[in-house]
Amino acid sequence: MSNDTTLVLGATGKTGRRVAARLRLRGTPVRAVSRSSRTRFDWTDPDGWDAVLRGVTTVYLVPPPVPGPAHAFVARAEAAGVRSLVLLSGHGADTWGDSAFGLDMRSAEDAVRGSALEWTVIRPSNFHQNFDEDLFHAPLSAGELALPAGEVPEPFIDLEDVADAAATVLAEPGRHAGRIYELTGPRALTFAEAVELISRASGLPIAYRRISPAAYTATLVGQGWGEADAHHVAEMFVLMERGELAGTTDGIATLLGRAPRTFEEYVVRAAAAGAWRP
Numbered sequence: 001m002s003n004d005t006t007l008v009l010g011a012t013g014k015t016g017r018r019v020a021a022r023l024r025l026r027g028t029p030v031r032a033v034s035r036s037s038r039t040r041f042d043w044t045d046p047d048g049w050d051a052v053l054r055g056v057t058t059v060y061l062v063p064p065p066v067p068g069p070a071h072a073f074v075a076r077a078e079a080a081g082v083r084s085l086v087l088l089s090g091h092g093a094d095t096w097g098d099s100a101f102g103l104d105m106r107s108a109e110d111a112v113r114g115s116a117l118e119w120t121v122i123r124p125s126n127f128h129q130n131f132d133e134d135l136f137h138a139p140l141s142a143g144e145l146a147l148p149a150g151e152v153p154e155p156f157i158d159l160e161d162v163a164d165a166a167a168t169v170l171a172e173p174g175r176h177a178g179r180i181y182e183l184t185g186p187r188a189l190t191f192a193e194a195v196e197l198i199s200r201a202s203g204l205p206i207a208y209r210r211i212s213p214a215a216y217t218a219t220l221v222g223q224g225w226g227e228a229d230a231h232h233v234a235e236m237f238v239l240m241e242r243g244e245l246a247g248t249t250d251g252i253a254t255l256l257g258r259a260p261r262t263f264e265e266y267v268v269r270a271a272a273a274g275a276w277r278p
Contacts, residue, residue, distance in 0.1 A: 015159060039052055063105050075115075100232065128270075147191055183249065
């Protein structure tokens with residue numbers, strides 16, 4: 001493959017598949033890998049890492065689900081001749097402090113930012129698409145979303161904006177070296193407000209109910225989640241309730257020269273596609 005190949009990890013995931021498509025459209029050679037790809041990539045199988053890194057100059061790095069492996073991967077990338085890394089992290093990661101949430105992302109940031117490679121970190125807030133492609137979808141389709149989130153708003157961001165931002169950084173090596181971009185939507189909404197907009201746009205009776213982090217953990221465990229994974233998700237809401245992540249940023253405007261997409265735009269698209277039909 002070309003010496004300018006970009007490696008996209010998590011290529012079947014929410015951001016990876018969108019980033020890979022954008023790079024291909026730009027004419028960038030892409031090696032899109034996951035546990036199910038032809039050239040297989042698995043964070044738990046370091047023996048396979050050299051094959052995916054061969055001939056690669058740039059990497060879009062989606063963190064592993066646990067702290068640690070990113071350090072070994074970054075070292076392997078340096079040895080393979082990779083020149084630059086773009087890491088997907090989380091909004092305000094430097095402010096998470098003693099929170100149990102996001103240890104995986106913070107470990108990956110330490111690995112990337114401590115490397116000798118050119119690096120860029122993008123830190124998006126919670127995605128719009130969590131409401132129709134992920135954890136919140138099934139409860140909304142059933143008529144009620146119950147979460148441990150109250151009156152502190154969240155500056156939800158559209159995944160299409162995140163992918164546009166990532167593809168822009170990947171396609172402009174060197175220009176964004178050493179930069180951290182905090183990415184949010186144009187305004188913050190409470191989860192209750194977000195659910196109300198979904199209900200109105202879809203024409204479906206969908207309610208929001210606030211529950212405790214412990215109750216949410218128990219709900220996820222009842223759905224088959226492991227205790228540790230369920231607790232990790234609940235801790236995200238505990239972190240959000242501190243209010244330190246509720247503000248918006250100009251990251252999308254800085255990178256793309258335009259305003260980020262609104263939650264209302266997302267809701268209209270998703271509702272028209274029948275996202276929340278029972």
